Amino acid sequence: xxxxxANSDKLVEELARKRAEVDILRQISLEINSTxxxxxxxxxxxxxxxxxxxxxxxxxxxxxxxxxxxxxxxxRGYEDPSPGAKVAVGTGIxxxxxxxxxxxxxxxxxxxxxxxxxxxxxxxxxxxxxxxEEIAQLPGLPDAESQIAIPLMIKDRLIGVFSVESxxxxxxxxxxxxxxxxxxxxxxSAIHNAQLxxxxxxxxxxxxxxxxxxxxxxxxxxxRVRDRTKELEEANRELRETQAQLVQSGxxxxxxxxxxxxxxxxxxxIGAIHxxxxxxxxTISIIQDAFKNPVLAEQIRENPALSRAFTMLQSxxxxxxxxxxxxxxxxxxxxxxxxxxxxxxxxVNLHEGIDSSLTLLQHLxxxxxxxxxxxxxxxxxxxxxxxxxxxxMNLLTNAAQAVxxxxxxxxxxxxxxxxxxxxxADTGSGxxxxxxxxxxxxxxxxxxxxxxxxxxxxxxxxxxxGHHGSIGVRSxxxxxxxxxxxxxxxxxxx
Amino acid sequence: xxxxxxPDEIKTVMQNGVPAIxxxxxxxxxxxxxxxxxxxxxxxxxxxxxxxFFNKTVRNTRENPHVCxxxxxxxxxxxxxxxxxxxxSESEGPIFDEMDMQxxxxxxxxxxxxxxxxxxxxxxxxxxxxxxxxGPATLR
Numbered sequence: 217x218x219x220x221x222a223n224s225d226k227l228v229e230e231l232a233r234k235r236a237e238v239d240i241l242r243q244i245s246l247e248i249n250s251t252x253x254x255x256x257x258x259x260x261x262x263x264x265x266x267x268x269x270x271x272x273x274x275x276x277x278x279x280x281x282x283x284x285x286x287x288x289x290x291x292r293g294y295e296d297p298s299p300g301a302k303v304a305v306g307t308g309i310x311x312x313x314x315x316x317x318x319x320x321x322x323x324x325x326x327x328x329x330x331x332x333x334x335x336x337x338x339x340x341x342x343x344x345x346x347x348x349e350e351i352a353q354l355p356g357l358p359d360a361e362s363q364i365a366i367p368l369m370i371k372d373r374l375i376g377v378f379s380v381e382s383x384x385x386x387x388x389x390x391x392x393x394x395x396x397x398x399x400x401x402x403x404x405s406a407i408h409n410a411q412l413x414x415x416x417x418x419x420x421x422x423x424x425x426x427x428x429x430x431x432x433x434x435x436x437x438x439x440r441v442r443d444r445t446k447e448l449e450e451a452n453r454e455l456r457e458t459q460a461q462l463v464q465s466g467x468x469x470x471x472x473x474x475x476x477x478x479x480x481x482x483x484x485x486i487g488a489i490h491x492x493x494x495x496x497x498x499t500i501s502i503i504q505d506a507f508k509n510p511v512l513a514e515q516i517r518e519n520p521a522l523s524r525a526f527t528m529l530q531s532x533x534x535x536x537x538x539x540x541x542x543x544x545x546x547x548x549x550x551x552x553x554x555x556x557x558x559x560x561x562x563x564v565n566l567h568e569g570i571d572s573s574l575t576l577l578q579h580l581x582x583x584x585x586x587x588x589x590x591x592x593x594x595x596x597x598x599x600x601x602x603x604x605x606x607x608x609m610n611l612l613t614n615a616a617q618a619v620x621x622x623x624x625x626x627x628x629x630x631x632x633x634x635x636x637x638x639x640x641a642d643t644g645s646g647x648x649x650x651x652x653x654x655x656x657x658x659x660x661x662x663x664x665x666x667x668x669x670x671x672x673x674x675x676x677x678x679x680x681x682g683h684h685g686s687i688g689v690r691s692x693x694x695x696x697x698x699x700x701x702x703x704x705x706x707x708x709x710x
Numbered sequence: 711x712x713x714x715x716x717p718d719e720i721k722t723v724m725q726n727g728v729p730a731i732x733x734x735x736x737x738x739x740x741x742x743x744x745x746x747x748x749x750x751x752x753x754x755x756x757x758x759x760x761x762x763f764f765n766k767t768v769r770n771t772r773e774n775p776h777v778c779x780x781x782x783x784x785x786x787x788x789x790x791x792x793x794x795x796x797x798x799s800e801s802e803g804p805i806f807d808e809m810d811m812q813x814x815x816x817x818x819x820x821x822x823x824x825x826x827x828x829x830x831x832x833x834x835x836x837x838x839x840x841x842x843x844x845g846p847a848t849l850r
Contacts, residue, residue, distance in 0.1 A: 308819040316811050323725050325816075331729060331747055332820035339825065349821035387725060 240268045241398055248406045252413040258290035261378070261403045266292055269395060271380040273357055276368075276403070277303060277310060278376045286314055286377060288355050301355040308354045310377050313365040317374055319397065323362040323387045359383045364396050368404035375408055457674055475550040483547055490540040496533050500526070549575035561707055563596030566636060569605045570627060573612050580616040581625075590628040597636050598707025603679045610672040611640045611699050618644025618697060634705050635685075641698035647691040655689060684708045713839050715754040720790060720839065723783045724749045724757070731780040732759070734770035742766050749781065750809050752833065757794060758805050760813060761830040768832075771796040777834065787844045794834035806831040 247260045258276050265271040273293040277286040280302070288301045306315040313320050322328075336348060356363075356379070363381040367374055378400045380388070388396075503526070507513055516523050549572040574587060581587060597604075615625045619642055628639040647655060656677040680687045684704055691697040729745045736742070744767050750758040757779075761768055771777055775796035782789055800806045810828040817826035 306814075306818060309815040311818060312811055312815040316807070318807070318811065320811055320815065321725070322812060322815065327729065328747060328816045329820060332816055332822050332826070335825065336820065336822060347824050349823060351821045352819050354819060387722060 237395060240264070241395070241402075244399060245402055248402050249409075251406075252410045254407060254410045254414070255290070257403060257406045257410055261399060262290060262292035264399065265380055265396075269392075271382070271392075271396075273360075273382060274378070274380040275310075275356060276376060276378050277314075278407075279314075279374060286310065289376070291355070294355075294357070298355040303354055304352070307352045309363050309365045310354070310356075310379050313367050313379075314374060314377050317367045317369060319364070319366045319393065321362075321364045321388055321393050325360050325362065357381050357383050362387050364388050364393055366397055366400040368400055368407065370404055370408045375404060375411065378403060457678060460675060479547040479550050482543070486540055486543050486547070489536070490544065493533055493537040493540060496529075497537065500530050500533060546575060546578075561598055561600060564599050564601045564604065566594055566597055566604065566608075566629065566638060566703075567591055569601065570608050570612075570629075570638070573605060573608045576609070577612055577616055580613070584622045585616060585619050586622075586624045588624060588626040590626065592628075592630045594629055594631060594636055595705055597703055597705055599683055599703060604683070604703075607676050607679050607701065608638075608640075610676045611701075614672065615640055615642035615644065615697070618642050618646075620645060623696075631705075632702075635702045636705055638701045638703075639698060640701075641696060643696040646693035646695055646697055647689070648693055652689065652691055656687075682708060714836065716751065716757070716836055716839055717841075719786075720781070721751050722785070723781050723790060724751045730782075732767060733778045733780075734767050735774050735776070736770045737773035742770055748809060748812060749779065750805065750831065752805060755836050756797070756833055757792070757836065758800075758809060758831040758833050760809050760828055761799060761832045762813070762826060762828060771832065776837075783841075789842045789844070791840045791842060793837040793839075795837055797833045797835050799830040799832050801830045803831075805833070 244260065244264050248257055251257060251260075261276065262274050265274040275291040275294075276289050278289045279285070280287050284305050286303045286305065288298050288303075291298065303311050303314075305311050309320055309322055339345065339348060360381040361383055363379060365377055365379040368376040368378055378396070380396055382388070507516055507526075516526075570589075574581070612625065619625070623643040625643075626639070626641045628637075628641070630637050655673050657674065677687060680701060680703070684707075686702045688700045689697065690700075729747050730749050731743060732746050733741055733743050746759055748760045750760075752758050759779075777794050777796060779792040779794055780789060781792070806828065809831050813826050813828050814823070817823045
């Protein structure tokens with residue numbers, strides 16, 4: 217009877233204990249799954265082992281990614297917690313559990329170590345030390361008596377090892393093994409979830425960073441494309457200007473060579489004619505002197521036709537002289553304008569260039585346009601003469617073409633500090649305000665088809681710029697336009 | 711009291727890992743005593759012993775399968791005396807793996823991986839088992 221009562225009491229006690237353990241396990245399950253923070257999971261597992269199950273020394277190790285080593289992620293109950301301490305897979309109980317991926321419950325470990333030490337010593341004494349390896353330095357209790365180590369597995373993947381150990385003679389029971397296994401499985405699941413969450417967070421972060429980098433790259437790319445397009449447009453514009461200038465320069469050079477050739481060829485015969493006209497004038501004077509003889513004078517008076525012939529001869533000779541004089545002047549202007557022999561920087565009298573241009577433009581000016589020259593004394597200006605002449609030719613041509621019917625072109629020169637200022641103003645039709653800002657753009661023209669190429673002022677601008685000078689324009693529609701050119705006396709410095 | 715089946719309480723004694731004393735005998739009657747570190751509980755009728763390097767014992771058991779095994783139960787102040795008979799050896803399978811794991815764990819930690827190597831798990835049938843309160847175990 218008493219024995220039955222004792223058995224009954226024992227069963228009740230056992231039942232109560234199991235119920236308490238089930239409650240603990242349920243509580244752990246709830247706690248462990250309430251966080252995705254690995255540190256908190258480790259703490260819950262180790263604390264539970266210590267405070268609720270009485271396993272005071274426990275340790276969690278995780279693989280370091282190499283597949284060959286585990287490291288201590290968390291531990292409890294050790295004087296030296298050895299965080300980060302390494303365990304090679306296959307070494308010691310923990311290493312072998314990681315290698316075999318099977319739970320291991322070991323006991324009486326000190327006895328086994330002593331046994332191994334004895335064999336080791338005997339082998340050393342027998343001269344077989346070369347067969348021995350170094351004793352592994354492993355984290356954990358150096359005098360552990362019993363240990364349960366369990367692999368933390370998710371499907372076929374090892375995510376860590378959990379170990380409890382004791383230096384007491386106490387042996388972990390099968391029940392202990394079951395409890396540790398349950399907790400370890402919970403821990404494995406929780407650690408895995410935490411790792412997945414961390415990996416997802418990391419992936420999200422990397423994705424966001426990649427997205428941000430891509431965005432910045434796109435923005436940079438857009439800016440670069442924009443800048444590059446602008447550069448290309450600028451290069452294209454410069455290319456067109458340079459091309460136009462080259463074409464114009466080529467045309468001017470051809471024109472200059474042609475003019476110089478013509479001037480040279482014409483100069484000789486004109487010179488002969490001009491000389492002959494002089495000779496003829498002197499001859500006529502001699503004849504007129506001879507006719508002062510009273511007899512001859514009487515005869516001429518009696519012959520009016522002869523008298524008219526002499527008068528006509530004198531008159532036509534005068535016309536011839538003036539004509540050949542003008543031709544000679546034009547030829548000089550042509551030669552001066554072309555300046556083929558002066559392609560280098562030189563000190564130039566700008567008035568000569570302006571006057572040459574006016575001479576060559578006489579056909580445009582004729583009697584309808586009055587040219588007013590307000591020339592001030594100027595020093596020689598260092599410049600490329602043929603280019604500067606081209607500037608004056610362009611500006612004066614535009615001025616002449618702007619005047620419809622009668623009008624005036626006023627040319628003003630002066631010296632302001634180290635700069636020579638040349639103003640060319642006309643009383644022409646003027647330029648509309650919305651066109652004024654574009655007059656120096658290559659290709660821009662308001663002249664009719666076949667009249668202007670739109671390159672004259674663009675080339676003018678480039679030439680002045682090349683001489684480190686400046687050009688400005690003012691205009692009032694219906695009243696006229698005034699260009700002001702400023703050139704440094706010292707030249708462009710090249 | 712002598713039994714032919716292993717009682718539950720002997721499992722703990724085997725797990726305790728205290729080196730056991732094994733006595734074998736050659737075919738011509740010469741006995742041999744050795745210490746073994748591991749006795750593995752297979753089931754109520756069988757135990758397994760590690761076959762590592764005790765060549766004389768292995769030779770004896772192959773000639774004469776009858777062996778006596780003495781275990782010390784410190785917790786209960788008793789000795790256990792088992793008469794067992796060599797049955798066969800296993801060099802793979804769950805019993806071998808379990809024993810191999812234990813040996814490998816200790817060997818690798820103590821720098822003896824090249825020495826402690828399980829060659830086979832020798833399976834013995836239990837012929838009789840007897841618990842003897844403290845005092846030196848006596849051979850029948």
